[in-house]
Amino acid sequence: MKNNSADDDKRNESPVNGSFTAITEGVTATVWTPDYVTRLRQNIHRCSCPGCDSASPLLQFRWKNHVRHSADISCRRAAAEILCLTASCTIAFSEDAAEHLPALPAESLWMNQRCLRLFAVFQDNPVLLLYVLGRFIREAGRLVPSQREALLETWLQPDARQRLIDDFIRQPQGTGYPSAALSSLHKLPLSALAAGDARLPKWEEIRRMNEAELRQSWTKLQKASGLRREEQRKILGNYLFYELCHTIFPGSSPAEWENNFARLCQRLLSLNLLLLVLPPDYGKESVSALLAASLYAARVKTFAGSPEEKKAFLSPVF
Numbered sequence: 001m002k003n004n005s006a007d008d009d010k011r012n013e014s015p016v017n018g019s020f021t022a023i024t025e026g027v028t029a030t031v032w033t034p035d036y037v038t039r040l041r042q043n044i045h046r047c048s049c050p051g052c053d054s055a056s057p058l059l060q061f062r063w064k065n066h067v068r069h070s071a072d073i074s075c076r077r078a079a080a081e082i083l084c085l086t087a088s089c090t091i092a093f094s095e096d097a098a099e100h101l102p103a104l105p106a107e108s109l110w111m112n113q114r115c116l117r118l119f120a121v122f123q124d125n126p127v128l129l130l131y132v133l134g135r136f137i138r139e140a141g142r143l144v145p146s147q148r149e150a151l152l153e154t155w156l157q158p159d160a161r162q163r164l165i166d167d168f169i170r171q172p173q174g175t176g177y178p179s180a181a182l183s184s185l186h187k188l189p190l191s192a193l194a195a196g197d198a199r200l201p202k203w204e205e206i207r208r209m210n211e212a213e214l215r216q217s218w219t220k221l222q223k224a225s226g227l228r229r230e231e232q233r234k235i236l237g238n239y240l241f242y243e244l245c246h247t248i249f250p251g252s253s254p255a256e257w258e259n260n261f262a263r264l265c266q267r268l269l270s271l272n273l274l275l276l277v278l279p280p281d282y283g284k285e286s287v288s289a290l291l292a293a294s295l296y297a298a299r300v301k302t303f304a305g306s307p308e309e310k311k312a313f314l315s316p317v318f
């Protein structure tokens with residue numbers, strides 16, 4: 001992988017749920033540019049937050065057959081562009097010359113593409129989307145690659161979509177989050193959030209809860225949030241889009257998918273809880289600044305920690 005901010009002059013704009021260029025290996029590499037990258041490139045005023053320290057937050061991950069543009073969300077300006085979008089999330093596709101680098105496995109790109117198609121369908125309800133992604137990687141992991149396409153196409157049919165929604169609703173009362181997220185609240189990476197902040201006592205109280213206590217408190221927390229439910233969902237959806245693009249979720253092998261899914265759940269729940277403890281009149285820009293600052297603080301803490309913690313923090317997942 002390498003990182004630069006080269007422009008794509010052969011861009012072919014296409015929505016996330018549009019048709020994709022066939023994945024081919026050879027003299028060209030497919031280039032995916034999420035819209036938050038495009039907006040960051042257009043809005044080039046300097047940011048000097050601790051997360052970027054005046055450097056560009058733009059990132060570029062390169063393989064022989066693929067280039068993925070992204071950004072460092074611990075920069076406040078990048079976090080604002082990623083989280084505050086009110087329109088649909090999109091990706092621009094183009095091609096670039098292949099370089100002498102290791103190849104991104106075609107199956108990894110294929111799975112990432114399919115997860116983004118599920119995102120396009122279920123993005124209005126991020127916790128439902130998480131549920132669908134979890135089921136998809138579990139069921140796809142038991143199939144040979146040629147059967148995974150049929151599974152996805154089946155799920156995209158209206159009646160199958162409704163069955164997924166019904167199954168999600170029929171889950172036991174609670175947050176909707178999988179246990180993979182709820183069982184490790186004390187490990188939430190946003191624990192370093194804004195030391196000295198007035199919201200910290202509430203945050204610490206949540207971190208001490210066990211799964212049952214959080215499930216019981218969930219509705220009360222939802223009602224106390226300073227953001228409307230629709231605003232919360234859009235921010236969470238924007239964050240999921242970033243995670244799917246940035247980490248090339250779900251990863252390179254079925255054995256890795258489950259771990260990466262658990263990490264995705266924990267990160268989304270962290271942001272969700274952050275939104276729930278915000279007081280009224282707290283704007284979306286303030287949310288993104290707070291998230292960037294907390295991720296930066298988590299990074300500082302992580303890089304002072306064990307090699308395992310460092311590895312867990314680094315992304316993308318390859």
Ligand SMILES: [Zn+2]
Nearest residue numbers: 047049052075
């Ligand atoms: Zn910055």
